[in-house]
Amino acid sequence: MEIKDLLPCIADPSKYRVIGRIDVENLKEVAPYLARVLPNASYNAKDGWISFKKGQRIITIHSDGFVTMTMISDREEALSILKELEDKAKLAWEKRNEIDITKPLQKTFVGALDVYKYLPKTNCKKCGEQSCMAFAVKLLNGEKDIKDCKPLFEDRKYMGIRETLISLLLSAGYDLDL
Numbered sequence: 001m002e003i004k005d006l007l008p009c010i011a012d013p014s015k016y017r018v019i020g021r022i023d024v025e026n027l028k029e030v031a032p033y034l035a036r037v038l039p040n041a042s043y044n045a046k047d048g049w050i051s052f053k054k055g056q057r058i059i060t061i062h063s064d065g066f067v068t069m070t071m072i073s074d075r076e077e078a079l080s081i082l083k084e085l086e087d088k089a090k091l092a093w094e095k096r097n098e099i100d101i102t103k104p105l106q107k108t109f110v111g112a113l114d115v116y117k118y119l120p121k122t123n124c125k126k127c128g129e130q131s132c133m134a135f136a137v138k139l140l141n142g143e144k145d146i147k148d149c150k151p152l153f154e155d156r157k158y159m160g161i162r163e164t165l166i167s168l169l170l171s172a173g174y175d176l177d178l
Ligand code: SF4
Pocket: 119, 120, 121, 122, 123, 124, 125, 126, 127, 128, 129, 130, 131, 132, 133, 135, 136, 148, 149, 150, 151, 152
Protein backbone atom coordinates (compact mmCIF):
# COMPACT_ATOMS: atom_id res chain seq x y z
CA MET A 1 0.00 0.00 0.00
CA GLU A 2 1.11 3.57 -0.51
CA ILE A 3 -0.07 7.16 -0.31
CA LYS A 4 0.02 8.99 -3.63
CA ASP A 5 -1.31 12.38 -2.60
CA LEU A 6 -2.35 14.25 0.53
CA LEU A 7 -4.43 17.38 -0.15
CA PRO A 8 -6.46 19.69 2.09
CA CYS A 9 -10.02 18.42 2.43
CA ILE A 10 -12.54 20.85 0.93
CA ALA A 11 -15.28 20.14 3.47
CA ASP A 12 -12.89 20.70 6.39
CA PRO A 13 -9.45 22.25 5.63
CA SER A 14 -8.05 20.93 8.94
CA LYS A 15 -8.37 17.42 7.45
CA TYR A 16 -6.96 15.79 4.33
CA ARG A 17 -8.26 14.28 1.14
CA VAL A 18 -6.01 11.35 0.37
CA ILE A 19 -5.32 9.37 -2.77
CA GLY A 20 -3.73 6.05 -1.94
CA ARG A 21 -3.31 2.64 -3.41
CA ILE A 22 -3.86 -0.85 -2.04
CA ASP A 23 -2.03 -3.90 -3.20
CA VAL A 24 -4.65 -6.62 -3.70
CA GLU A 25 -4.24 -9.36 -6.26
CA ASN A 26 -7.21 -9.76 -8.64
CA LEU A 27 -9.05 -6.86 -7.06
CA LYS A 28 -11.78 -6.98 -9.71
CA GLU A 29 -12.70 -10.52 -8.60
CA VAL A 30 -12.26 -9.75 -4.90
CA ALA A 31 -14.34 -6.53 -5.00
CA PRO A 32 -17.87 -8.04 -4.75
CA TYR A 33 -16.77 -10.04 -1.68
CA LEU A 34 -14.91 -7.11 -0.15
CA ALA A 35 -18.00 -4.93 -0.55
CA ARG A 36 -19.96 -7.42 1.60
CA VAL A 37 -17.52 -7.24 4.52
CA LEU A 38 -17.33 -3.42 4.58
CA PRO A 39 -20.24 -1.89 6.54
CA ASN A 40 -22.70 0.10 4.41
CA ALA A 41 -20.66 -0.33 1.26
CA SER A 42 -22.01 0.17 -2.21
CA TYR A 43 -20.60 -1.79 -5.13
CA ASN A 44 -20.82 -1.00 -8.81
CA ALA A 45 -20.35 -4.22 -10.75
CA LYS A 46 -20.06 -2.45 -14.11
CA ASP A 47 -17.10 -0.25 -13.18
CA GLY A 48 -15.84 -2.33 -10.26
CA TRP A 49 -15.65 0.38 -7.59
CA ILE A 50 -16.67 0.14 -3.94
CA SER A 51 -17.71 3.19 -1.95
CA PHE A 52 -18.60 3.50 1.73
CA LYS A 53 -18.79 5.92 4.64
CA LYS A 54 -16.58 5.40 7.67
CA GLY A 55 -17.72 7.98 10.21
CA GLN A 56 -17.44 11.30 8.39
CA ARG A 57 -15.02 9.88 5.84
CA ILE A 58 -16.06 8.83 2.35
CA ILE A 59 -13.85 6.09 0.98
CA THR A 60 -13.90 4.84 -2.60
CA ILE A 61 -11.89 1.87 -3.82
CA HIS A 62 -11.37 1.80 -7.58
CA SER A 63 -10.85 -1.36 -9.59
CA ASP A 64 -7.20 -0.45 -10.34
CA GLY A 65 -6.39 -0.35 -6.60
CA PHE A 66 -6.54 3.43 -6.19
CA VAL A 67 -8.38 4.57 -3.06
CA THR A 68 -9.73 8.07 -2.41
CA MET A 69 -10.53 9.13 1.15
CA THR A 70 -11.95 12.35 2.59
CA MET A 71 -11.74 13.85 6.11
CA ILE A 72 -8.50 12.11 7.05
CA SER A 73 -6.60 13.42 10.10
CA ASP A 74 -3.06 12.55 9.04
CA ARG A 75 -0.82 10.22 7.03
CA GLU A 76 -0.86 7.58 9.80
CA GLU A 77 -4.64 7.40 9.73
CA ALA A 78 -4.60 7.08 5.93
CA LEU A 79 -2.05 4.26 6.08
CA SER A 80 -3.99 2.48 8.78
CA ILE A 81 -7.20 2.58 6.66
CA LEU A 82 -5.32 1.32 3.59
CA LYS A 83 -3.85 -1.53 5.65
CA GLU A 84 -7.31 -2.37 7.02
CA LEU A 85 -8.68 -2.50 3.46
CA GLU A 86 -5.90 -4.83 2.33
CA ASP A 87 -6.54 -7.11 5.34
CA LYS A 88 -10.29 -7.13 4.74
CA ALA A 89 -9.78 -7.89 1.04
CA LYS A 90 -7.59 -10.84 1.95
CA LEU A 91 -10.11 -12.10 4.50
CA ALA A 92 -13.06 -11.62 2.14
CA TRP A 93 -11.29 -13.65 -0.55
CA GLU A 94 -10.40 -16.43 1.91
CA LYS A 95 -14.02 -16.60 3.09
CA ARG A 96 -15.58 -16.10 -0.34
CA ASN A 97 -17.42 -19.43 -0.20
CA GLU A 98 -19.33 -18.18 2.85
CA ILE A 99 -20.25 -14.80 1.36
CA ASP A 100 -23.46 -14.41 -0.62
CA ILE A 101 -22.71 -11.85 -3.31
CA THR A 102 -26.23 -12.05 -4.71
CA LYS A 103 -27.63 -10.37 -1.58
CA PRO A 104 -28.39 -6.65 -2.21
CA LEU A 105 -26.20 -4.25 -0.25
CA GLN A 106 -27.66 -1.84 2.28
CA LYS A 107 -27.47 1.74 1.09
CA THR A 108 -25.84 4.59 3.02
CA PHE A 109 -28.20 7.45 3.87
CA VAL A 110 -27.26 10.76 2.26
CA GLY A 111 -29.21 13.93 3.07
CA ALA A 112 -29.49 17.25 1.25
CA LEU A 113 -27.06 18.87 3.69
CA ASP A 114 -24.44 16.21 2.91
CA VAL A 115 -24.81 17.01 -0.80
CA TYR A 116 -24.82 20.77 -0.22
CA LYS A 117 -21.45 20.54 1.53
CA TYR A 118 -19.88 19.44 -1.77
CA LEU A 119 -21.57 21.95 -4.10
CA PRO A 120 -19.95 25.29 -5.08
CA LYS A 121 -22.39 27.18 -2.74
CA THR A 122 -22.47 30.23 -5.03
CA ASN A 123 -26.24 30.09 -5.73
CA CYS A 124 -25.40 31.04 -9.33
CA LYS A 125 -28.70 29.53 -10.64
CA LYS A 126 -27.02 27.97 -13.70
CA CYS A 127 -28.75 24.69 -12.83
CA GLY A 128 -32.15 26.39 -13.05
CA GLU A 129 -32.61 26.41 -9.27
CA GLN A 130 -32.66 29.40 -6.96
CA SER A 131 -29.97 28.01 -4.67
CA CYS A 132 -27.46 25.19 -4.27
CA MET A 133 -29.60 23.81 -1.43
CA ALA A 134 -32.65 23.60 -3.71
CA PHE A 135 -30.47 21.81 -6.27
CA ALA A 136 -29.25 19.36 -3.59
CA VAL A 137 -32.84 18.44 -2.70
CA LYS A 138 -33.83 17.92 -6.34
CA LEU A 139 -30.67 15.94 -7.07
CA LEU A 140 -31.55 13.49 -4.31
CA ASN A 141 -35.14 13.29 -5.56
CA GLY A 142 -33.91 12.40 -9.02
CA GLU A 143 -35.35 15.60 -10.50
CA LYS A 144 -31.89 16.95 -11.36
CA ASP A 145 -28.73 15.41 -12.74
CA ILE A 146 -25.37 16.11 -11.10
CA LYS A 147 -24.16 17.43 -14.47
CA ASP A 148 -26.83 20.16 -14.32
CA CYS A 149 -24.45 21.93 -11.94
CA LYS A 150 -22.19 23.16 -14.75
CA PRO A 151 -19.64 24.98 -12.56
CA LEU A 152 -18.92 21.70 -10.77
CA PHE A 153 -17.75 20.16 -14.05
CA GLU A 154 -16.33 23.18 -15.83
CA ASP A 155 -14.30 24.91 -13.15
CA ARG A 156 -11.08 23.12 -12.19
CA LYS A 157 -11.19 24.51 -8.68
CA TYR A 158 -14.26 22.36 -7.97
CA MET A 159 -12.61 19.12 -9.08
CA GLY A 160 -12.02 17.99 -5.48
CA ILE A 161 -15.58 18.55 -4.26
CA ARG A 162 -16.96 17.04 -7.46
CA GLU A 163 -15.04 13.80 -6.92
CA THR A 164 -16.16 13.67 -3.31
CA LEU A 165 -19.80 14.36 -4.18
CA ILE A 166 -19.71 11.62 -6.80
CA SER A 167 -18.26 9.17 -4.25
CA LEU A 168 -20.88 10.19 -1.70
CA LEU A 169 -23.75 9.65 -4.12
CA LEU A 170 -22.31 6.35 -5.30
CA SER A 171 -21.95 5.18 -1.70
CA ALA A 172 -25.67 5.87 -1.28
CA GLY A 173 -26.45 3.73 -4.30
CA TYR A 174 -27.29 6.53 -6.76
CA ASP A 175 -26.75 5.41 -10.31
CA LEU A 176 -24.95 8.36 -11.89
CA ASP A 177 -24.65 8.79 -15.62
CA LEU A 178 -21.12 10.20 -15.84
S1 SF4 B 1 -25.39 25.52 -10.79
FE1 SF4 B 1 -24.35 24.55 -9.06
S2 SF4 B 1 -23.38 26.27 -8.03
FE2 SF4 B 1 -24.95 27.14 -9.32
S3 SF4 B 1 -26.79 27.25 -8.03
FE3 SF4 B 1 -26.88 25.33 -9.11
S4 SF4 B 1 -25.97 23.89 -7.67
FE4 SF4 B 1 -25.33 25.92 -7.00
